[in-house]
Amino acid sequence: MALLDGKKAIIIGDRDGIPGIAIEECARSAGAEVVFSSTECFV
């Protein structure tokens, strides 16, 4: 059983940190259902 099986994920990535798309890949591979994903610029 994967770490995030059965979980829904809301992802907010950071342009100067980890972008949303990259977190999305990780979350999906851990079994999560990604319901929202975005990358934001905080500067």
Place this chain on the structure above:
Amino acid sequence: MNQYSVIKGVGYTLAITPDMVLHNGTTQTVERERNNESEYLKNITSHIRSYEDAVNYIPNQIYIGNEKPELLDEMEFPWYDKKFDGSEKGKFGDIIPEDEFYGLLQICDVFELVKLEEKFSCEVKAKMEKSILGEERASVLDKNGGTSVENLEELVKEEAAAPLYFEGKLVGAIKRAHEIDVNLSAHVMTENLVAKASSVLSILYMLKNNSIEPAEIEYVIDCCEEACGDMNQRGGGNFAKAAAETAGLKNATGSDTRGFCAAPAHAIVQAASLVRAGTYKSVIVTGGGCSAKLGMNGKDHVKKNIPILEDAIAGFAVLITENDGVSPIIRNDVVGRHTVGTGSSPQDVLTSLVTSPLESVGLTLKDVDKYAPELQNSDITKPAGAGDVAAANYKMIAALGVKKGQLDRKDINDFVIQHGMKGWAPTQGHIPSGVPYLGFAREDLMAGKIKRIMIIGKGSLFLGRLTNLFDGISFLIESNPGIEEKKETYNETEIKEIIANAMLKLANEILSE
């Protein structure tokens, strides 16, 4: 000619615009729209700094070149509460107050959109005549004769003009340029004139401080984040040529390059390539500032009871010319690109921007003395929860170095200190993106203190909602090894052939007579 182009000069300026923070910064205008009675709006005025405090603010003194970035390594953090004796006159350009900036907006307005109250206008004109703008440009302000506060109030109320306040009083207005077209609304015209004006100011200081004749400039590339045009061509442009006109660059044309915060790095690579190709001999890359971003993190600053630190409209101008044998060279052949296929993990991003271009010429991370990525002032970003952006970038570069076997894990902190720097630039989007370091880099490269630097620009393309991608571009700048002497080689057979052909031609001409 196969010589690298060079960084010939820089100009950096700031306009301290506290009233524009309140009336033009989107954090404040959106809050006013949603909740005009909010605690934030009630409290923000007491967090606005005086002009003197903004001038004496250490990161601002570094921006205009009066202090070096290294000073921040010695300073205890935060910096906003440290007393410092600065000057509005800078080595790279000046800091100007809001009233003079409004005068400059009118000087940059060729469509009679900017109106200033008569008495205010007279006072500003007297100051501007003695400034870098000079009497001829300042004479534009003569057109305000007879403009009263009542006239301005009417323009704002009846004709949707954007008000201009100084010390809390209405002193001017910017009219819309079209009754229906939102692209020419007073709001958009204000933002575009702000970008143009701050660009013009930086160009003028760059020319003056480097004794460059305006007529020498052949091309200008603007890389700000605004768009000018009308409803049929929203981003038609061209900020570059508009600024060139006001700055008196009569022999220049230009164009705009856009790419969010990465645009300055793109523009410099383009300029360096155009010059190296021989298309133009001298190109200015310039970017004006952004009034929308004033007070962008204001809510967090007020919540943490610190001053509103985003109170400056920044601008910069960089002159790129043919190789003079002295100024630092731009290695436009060592460029890192975040491509469509690169991927979005930090490892992919930094490989494409940092290690791949270095490896292409046999260099390692340690061969670059200083990296200049996003140089946002962390006094602004840390209280807002965005952390120290520059430090985050350095740590990721170092981590990649460890992964590549170029660096030991225990040396990460030393790498960050030796090859990085603390950020000092205002959070004006494209402004902090590597380019604020060019002035200091030029000096240190020419003095032999360092040999090679890398500028890294990153842009948040996803904000435009046309792609989920972001963007990045990097390039190297190195100390100038001197102009390579071109060795002329002569082939005796070829010379004999040329002479023989010429004699034959002459003989034929004589015979035909």
